[in-house]
Amino acid sequence: MIEDPPLLTIRRNFPRPSPEQVAALTGMQTGWVVDCLDGRGALDGRIKPIDPDAAGFCGVALPCHAGPADNLAVFGALDAARAGDVILIGTDGFAATAVIGDLVQGMARNRGVAAVVTDGCVRDIAGLRAVGLPCFAAGVTPNSPARNGPGTVGLPVTLGGVTVAAGDLVVGDLDGVVILPFARIDAVIARLAALRAAEAELEAKVKAGLEVPDFVQGLLSSDKVREVD
Numbered sequence: 049m050i051e052d053p054p055l056l057t058i059r060r061n062f063p064r065p066s067p068e069q070v071a072a073l074t075g076m077q078t079g080w081v082v083d084c085l086d087g088r089g090a091l092d093g094r095i096k097p098i099d100p101d102a103a104g105f106c107g108v109a110l111p112c113h114a115g116p117a118d119n120l121a122v123f124g125a126l127d128a129a130r131a132g133d134v135i136l137i138g139t140d141g142f143a144a145t146a147v148i149g150d151l152v153q154g155m156a157r158n159r160g161v162a163a164v165v166t167d168g169c170v171r172d173i174a175g176l177r178a179v180g181l182p183c184f185a186a187g188v189t190p191n192s193p194a195r196n197g198p199g200t201v202g203l204p205v206t207l208g209g210v211t212v213a214a215g216d217l218v219v220g221d222l223d224g225v226v227i228l229p230f231a232r233i234d235a236v237i238a239r240l241a242a243l244r245a246a247e248a249e250l251e252a253k254v255k256a257g258l259e260v261p262d263f264v265q266g267l268l269s270s271d272k273v274r275e276v277d
Contacts, residue, residue, distance in 0.1 A: 059202030091208030121199025131160030150175025
């Protein structure tokens with residue numbers, strides 16, 4: 049017989065990015081971060097900002113697993129959160145109930161949380177927008193959850209197709225949310241300067257009238273492409 053788990057399992061202490069590392073990624077486009085991660089790292093595209101005017105953020109991942117139709121773990125995460133953390137709520141993609149509403153979002157703001165992200169649903173859209181804290185979700189429903197557990201806080205959670213661990217960096221904007229693993233933070237920061245320079249160079253060429261990039265023209269004129277009538 050399987051032993052019943054505790055209602056909540058909480059890990060509060062874990063390695064965290066330095067303030068300098070967080071600052072280096074703050075304001076970066078999610079697309080740039082993904083490019084520095086070799087093209088991957090974004091959560092499922094259905095997870096989008098509830099308020100487009102409050103979408104940009106960068107913070108330290110504090111994942112919690114609430115499971116379907118429950119949000120006890122969210123309250124555990126609020127208690128464990130530090131200023132600048134991003135609470136990521138895994139629901140196993142459950143869409144029949146909301147996991148938070150505007151009041152819980154207000155508590156997160158009061159706690160100093162940088163953003164709340166879930167692969168589930170939220171409710172109270174007008175209130176959420178009034179809070180002014182970035183909130184990303186896969187959907188919206190007025191249905192409410194229970195607070196029964198079991199749940200986890202600070203342990204790895206998979207949501208939106210990506211596994212996130214406490215201490216990872218999380219970056220969000222209008223395009224979506226990207227998870228930057230803790231072990232790769234410095235490598236990504238090191239790659240950003242070259243990437244931004246390349247992006248600026250290409251942007252200037254596009255504004256000057258570029259129609260097809262040189263590397264594509266080279267490919268099209270090579271023996272790797274066959275023209276047919």
